[in-house]
Amino acid sequence: MIEKALTGSSKYWAWMAFLAVLVGIGALSYSQQFQYGLGYTGMSRDVSWGLYISQFTFMVGVAAGGVMLVLPYYIHDFKAFHRITILGEFLAIAAVCMCLMFIIADLGQPMRLMNVLLHPTPHSMLFWDMIVLNGYLFLNLLVGWTLVHAEYKSPHRPVPPPKWIKPFIYLSIPWAVSIHTVTAFLYAGLPGRDFWLTAIMAPRFLASAFAAGPSLLVVMALIIKRVTKFDAGQVAIQKLVTIITYAALMNFFFIAMEFFTAFYSNIPGHKATLEYLFWGLDGANSLVPWMRFSMFIGAIAMVMILLPKTRYNEKTLGVACGMLFISLWIDKGLGLVLGGFVPSPTEYITQYYPTAGELAITVGVWAAGFMIVTVLYKIAISVRLNVEN
Amino acid sequence: MDSQRRKFLKMAGLTAVAGMGAPAINMLLKGEVRASETEASTAPALPTKSVKRLGMVVDVNKFGANPGLAQKCVEACHSIHNVPDFRNPDGSIDKKDEVKWIWAEKYEHTFPDASQYKRNVGLEELPVMTFCNHCDDPPCVRACPTQATFKAKDSGIVMMDYHRCIGCRFCMAACPYGARSFNWRDPRPFIKKLNPDFPTRMRGVVEKCTFCAERLAVGKIPACVEATGDTKAMVFGDLNDPNSEISKILASTFTIQRKPFLGTKPSVFYII
Structure with missing residues (x-):
């Protein structure tokens, strides 16, 4: 089956070569970081997590977002998702791989990674995060590969996937929820970090995940439709848009709830980070333009996916979903993690600026993720088109 | 044993x-x-998680009365423990790479939750010694995925295993006191004078105050306490022993802890 990824048009190879260059630059930068230590990045004593962990957190959401296809298709028998569900499962694989790469990039002593297994520690949320993420990777590899392989084996006489795979599919649904819940627990269980200490952290994570993951899927499905003969179908895309709409509305509602609690209660610690993110605190305002831009394009995207005229036009729909994805990426992939460190526990304000090398590593991991998803989609789509012809 | x-x-x-x-x-x-x-x-059982619960009382006024004492404590600790000294080209502390176990902080930063409104003016100038609280319920230990930071059962000290730490810095996010430092780069070239009796660290691991566990093991008192001499600016002892000096001070003096409302149960007390 893997041979499907080894043949392709010159455009396919150009795209892969482009990604390979980015991965290569990232790998070179990582070797420098490996030699020097994490001081290679912009992180500091006060802001001790940076882009790596914030990207990790965001990508867990993208991975969990795949369940918004699996759930309607397998539980509610929503047949229109027949062609697109595999894209959700394969996207989850690439996203979890990115998560693992970001975690490794963030470790001060990556060679000791296995200590997490050698000394299992159930009271650490990071221990559980490792279990659920690797479990989710395994489930999606198993399910995705088995489903595609069933089509691959008999392209002319469609056979249903083997029965034994069903329990794994059903298991993957709560498992998707668990990965983002446990990731939220990394933050929501810490005393003294008021911005993160909120019971709606996990619900907010899930809402933004179920908007961001499917938004990316819509964009990719529309691109795939242009570059291949594979069409996910109007019904499937529009159903996804419905899901995105509800999830994104909930996400913005949750953000509003955070504002209400902080500002109506008027508790300084709860207001501080929100002030830092949206207005600046004591003159420190590096994230203000980002957060305002995030809210601005998020609002425009919401209007665009609500209005029938822009929702049913593929071009405007693609733009709207892309904007929503970027909006959610800034909100969670930058503001949520980086903001939590400002002010510090001793109430100092230290701003974080990623270094060039750190950006190169981050871009490299994203490129590696796109490579994985390209290869997996190439296989899935080639097999499917072979069945249909 | x-x-x-x-x-x-x-x-x-x-x-x-x-x-x-x-x-x-x-x-x-x-x-x-x-x-x-x-x-x-069981009513008469141990009140804490450890057999002994070692703690400290810091008398801020005595540091005010003895100028230079705070710096003496910091230097005693950092030189004994091979703590690197990262400086900017202009000689100021490099906040990005900084490693510190104990430092003199302003009251409003060590106690950011205390009211700062119309408080006595002199407090501003007093150095408040700030270091690990060796909490009885430490969030850093809860967060650590490898038990590289752990609570010593005999003493209650929150310890660090530099050889097990994977450098994930979850403990730094978890600590509500900013007590933990990370080795963002190789610290060894930045050690002013190497103490061969204490291990140096490598890049990529977290470190912090350990109440001088290595000195306690050979019958000495913590270096910072030793540096305060007869001033009684820092008193160290077992909080579980009602007859210890520290217990007697705490029983007769008004003291405060840092962020006690977080449920971490700090073992360091301050006389302001």
Whole structure:
């Protein structure tokens, strides 16, 4: 089956070569970081997590977002998702791989990674995060590969996937929820970090995940439709848009709830980070333009996916979903993690600026993720088109 | 070692009598049971998680009365423990790479939750010695995925295993006191004068104050306490022993802890 990824048009190879260059630059930068230590990045004593962990957190959401296809298709028998569900499962694989790469990039002593297994520690949320993420990777590899392989084996006489795979599919649904819940627990269980200490952290994570993951899927499905003969179908895309709409509305509602609690209660610690993110605190305002831009394009995207005229036009729909994805990426992939460190526990304000090398590593991991998803989609789509012809 | 073991078995036995059964003993052996739970079932049991609970009383006024004392404490600690000294080209502290175990902080930063409104003016100038609280319920230990930071059962000290730490810095996010430092780069070239009796660290691991566990082991007192000499600006001892000097001071003096409302149960107390 893997041979499907080894043949392709010159455009396919150009795209892969482009990604390979980015991965290569990232790998070179990582070797420098490996030699020097994490001081290679912009992180500091006060802001001790940076882009790596914030990207990790965001990508867990993208991975969990795949369940918004699996759930309607397998539980509610929503047949229109027949062609697109595999894209959700394969996207989850690439996203979890990115998560693992970001975690490794963030470790001060990556060679000791296995200590997490050698000394299992159930009271650490990071221990559980490792279990659920690797479990989710395994489930999606198993399910995705088995489903595609069933089509691959008999392209002319469609056979249903083997029965034994069903329990794994059903298991993957709560498992998707668990990965983002446990990731939220990394933050929501810490005393003294008021911005993160909120019971709606996990619900907010899930809402933004179920908007961001499917938004990316819509964009990719529309691109795939242009570059291949594979069409996910109007019904499937529009159903996804419905899901995105509800999830994104909930996400913005949750953000509003955070504002209400902080500002109506008027508790300084709860207001501080929100002030830092949206207005600046004591003159420190590096994230203000980002957060305002995030809210601005998020609002425009919401209007665009609500209005029938822009929702049913593929071009405007693609733009709207892309904007929503970027909006959610800034909100969670930058503001949520980086903001939590400002002010510090001793109430100092230290701003974080990623270094060039750190950006190169981050871009490299994203490129590696796109490579994985390209290869997996190439296989899935080639097999499917072979069945249909 | 033997008496410690006996105390431990006694505690486990008492709990079993109280009918908590095997799972409870298991929890106890893992050191995960909370003080309040033991108290509820067996009235006279240990009030804390450890046999001894070592703690400190810091008298801020005495540091004010002895200029230079704070710096002396910091230097004693940092030179003994091979703590690197990262400086900017202009000689100021490099905040990005900075490693520190104990430092003189302003009151409003060590106690950011205390009211700063119309407080006495002199407080601004006083150096407040700030270091690990060796909490009885430490969030950093809860967060660590490898038990590289752990609570010593005999002393209550929150310890660090530099060889097990994977450098994930979850403990730094978890600590509500900013007590932890990370080795963002190789610290060895930045050690002013190497103390061959204490290990240096490598890049990529977290470190912090350990109440001088290595000095306690050979019958010495913590370096910072030693540096304060006869001033009694820092008093160190066992909070579980009602007859210890520290317990007597705490029983007769008004002291405050940092962020006690977080439930971490800090073992460091301040006389302001």
